[in-house]
Amino acid sequence: MDTRDAVAKAREMGLDLVEISPAAKPPVCKIIDYGKFLYEAKKKAHEAKKKQVNVQVKEIKFRPGTDDHDYSYRMEHAREWLGEGDKVRAAIAFRGREMTHRELGAKILKKLTADLADIAEVEVAPKMEGYQMFTIFHPKKVEVKKAAPASPKEPAKEKAAEKPKREQKEAKAEAVVKSDDEIF
Numbered sequence: 001m002d003t004r005d006a007v008a009k010a011r012e013m014g015l016d017l018v019e020i021s022p023a024a025k026p027p028v029c030k031i032i033d034y035g036k037f038l039y040e041a042k043k044k045a046h047e048a049k050k051k052q053v054n055v056q057v058k059e060i061k062f063r064p065g066t067d068d069h070d071y072s073y074r075m076e077h078a079r080e081w082l083g084e085g086d087k088v089r090a091a092i093a094f095r096g097r098e099m100t101h102r103e104l105g106a107k108i109l110k111k112l113t114a115d116l117a118d119i120a121e122v123e124v125a126p127k128m129e130g131y132q133m134f135t136i137f138h139p140k141k142v143e144v145k146k147a148a149p150a151s152p153k154e155p156a157k158e159k160a161a162e163k164p165k166r167e168q169k170e171a172k173a174e175a176v177v178k179s180d181d182e183i184f
Contacts, residue, residue, distance in 0.1 A: 006031065057087045057136070064094060064104035071108065075115055082120045082139045091134040105133045113137075 001009075006029060010017040016034040019027055058081045060074045078088045090112055092105035109126045116137055124136040 053085065055085060055087055057089050059089045059091060062090065062092045062105070062108050064092060064098050064101060064108070066108060071111075075112060078112070078116060078137070079119060082116065082137060085139055087123065087139075088116075088120070088137045089134055090137070091132050094131050094133070099131065102128070102133065109133065109135050 006017050010031045013031060015031050016037075017029055018032055018034055018037055019029050021028045058078075060078050062071070062074065066074075078090065081088050090109060092108055094102070094105065098104075106126060113122060113135070119140060120137040121140055122135060123138045124134070126133055126135040
C-alpha cells in the first residue's frame, strides 16, 4: 500500500501508522494505537527481565596448609552454590616462602576438581595470578530425559551410541585437570 494511502486510512480510523520493521524491504508498517504498542513493548521487556537468570561468582579461599575439615567445609559450600546455579572461584593464597611450594596449592585444586566433578565443570583451569592460584567452576548442564517407551531393539542402539559419548566426556575431563608443571 502506498504510504499516503496508509496514513490517510490510519487517520480515518483514529489510529497511528507505526513502522514495525524498517530494515525489511519493503518496510513493514501497521495501523495500531501507538500508546498501546509502547505499553505492550514495555510490558514484554519487563517480563523478559523477570525471567532473566543472574549468575553470581562466589569465592572460597584456601591456604597451602588448609586442613581436611576446613577443606571439606568449604567444599560443601561450593557444592551448595553450584547447586543453586552460581559459579565458584576457588583461590589458594600464598604468602612469603609458601610461593616455593606451589605444588601444595595445585594438589588442593586437583582434589577440589575431583570432588566437584559430579556437579561442576572447570571453566578456567588452575593458574597463577600474582600470589594467588585460582580456578573457576560452573554448574553442569542438566539434560532432561524423555520418558517415552521404546521398542526392545532401540535401547541396545542407544547404549551403543552413548558409550562413545561417555568416553569422550571422560577424556575431556582428564584433559581439563592439568599437571603441576603446566599450572606454573
